[in-house]
Amino acid sequence: MGATGTPRIIPSVTLVLETRALRKGYASARGRVEVLRGVDLAVAPGEIVAVLGPSGSGKSTLLHMLAGLDTVDGGSVHWDGEPVDPGARGLAGRRARHVGLVFQHHYLLAELNVLENVTLPGRILGREVRDQARELLQAMGLGERERATLHSLSGGERQRVAVARALVLGPKVVLADEPTGSLDRASARSVYAVLRDTVRARGAALLIVTHDEALVADADRHVRLESGVLVESEPELSP
Ligand SMILES: Nc1ncnc2c1ncn2[C@@H]1O[C@H](COP(=O)(O)OP(=O)(O)OP(=O)(O)O)[C@@H](O)[C@H]1O
Numbered sequence: 224m225g226a227t228g229t230p231r232i233i234p235s236v237t238l239v240l241e242t243r244a245l246r247k248g249y250a251s252a253r254g255r256v257e258v259l260r261g262v263d264l265a266v267a268p269g270e271i272v273a274v275l276g277p278s279g280s281g282k283s284t285l286l287h288m289l290a291g292l293d294t295v296d297g298g299s300v301h302w303d304g305e306p307v308d309p310g311a312r313g314l315a316g317r318r319a320r321h322v323g324l325v326f327q328h329h330y331l332l333a334e335l336n337v338l339e340n341v342t343l344p345g346r347i348l349g350r351e352v353r354d355q356a357r358e359l360l361q362a363m364g365l366g367e368r369e370r371a372t373l374h375s376l377s378g379g380e381r382q383r384v385a386v387a388r389a390l391v392l393g394p395k396v397v398l399a400d401e402p403t404g405s406l407d408r409a410s411a412r413s414v415y416a417v418l419r420d421t422v423r424a425r426g427a428a429l430l431i432v433t434h435d436e437a438l439v440a441d442a443d444r445h446v447r448l449e450s451g452v453l454v455e456s457e458p459e460l461s462p
Pocket residue numbers: 249250251256258276277278279280281282283284285
């Protein structure tokens with residue numbers, strides 16, 4: 224078909240996050256393991272996407288690629304339609320502006336208080352983010368705790384601080400890898416609710432990896448990593 228007969232697909236929105244035919248494998252004692260075998264993912268602005276899949280299916284591997292923290296074997300990752308090259312100069316600054324990261328372990332600094340932990344990304348980039356940090360802590364019910372030391376906080380409170388830190392630079396997308404994985408059921412629910420509501424209030428997108436499908440029943444979309452590819456999955460009704 225000639226150029227005139229080719230339909231032109233003009234995307235109406237720029238995807239905040241996208242992978243095209245993403246491949247990643249590792250060498251192991253038993254030979255090479257192909258973990259991601261052609262993952263296609265598209266996340267629109269403001270969308271909440273839950274990533275499910277059994278242990279070892281490659282969810283954390285995918286998140287690392289999406290964050291530009293590791294090289295890909297094939298295919299590509301895009302932020303706002305622009306390719307991401309983990310080896311490129313300036314990627315750390317670009318990542319800090321575009322992506323907020325939350326992990327199962329909070330990775331906060333014990334020698335800093337709550338507010339100092341939340342403003343740290345700003346200090347690294349030379350930006351004053353104290354007002355944003357205070358506003359986030361307030362929204363998360365930690366307004367009174369900004370001078371608190373980390374060891375005085377519960378596990379759930381620490382994860383809220385980690386969420387505030389992930390959002391303080393106003394990223395377009397938050398990537399969360401089992402953010403409630405170390406919490407009891409009640410704390411997990413409240414941390415997820417705070418994460419979801421704060422992300423929504425700021426118009427950011429959220430990609431959350433979890434084993435707990437019921438927790439994320441209200442996500443816009445559920446996708447599942449199976450045999451190295453992502454498949455859309457019907458959300459399970461919460462019990
Ligand atoms: N740096 C690495 N070197 C070698 N193998 C790795 C590395 N990272 C991950 N793998 C392997 O890749 C596969 C996927 O691991 P990954 O951590 O992405 O799974 P996951 O879905 O996040 O699992 P879980 O639900 O247990 O967190 C596993 O077989 C793992 O052993």
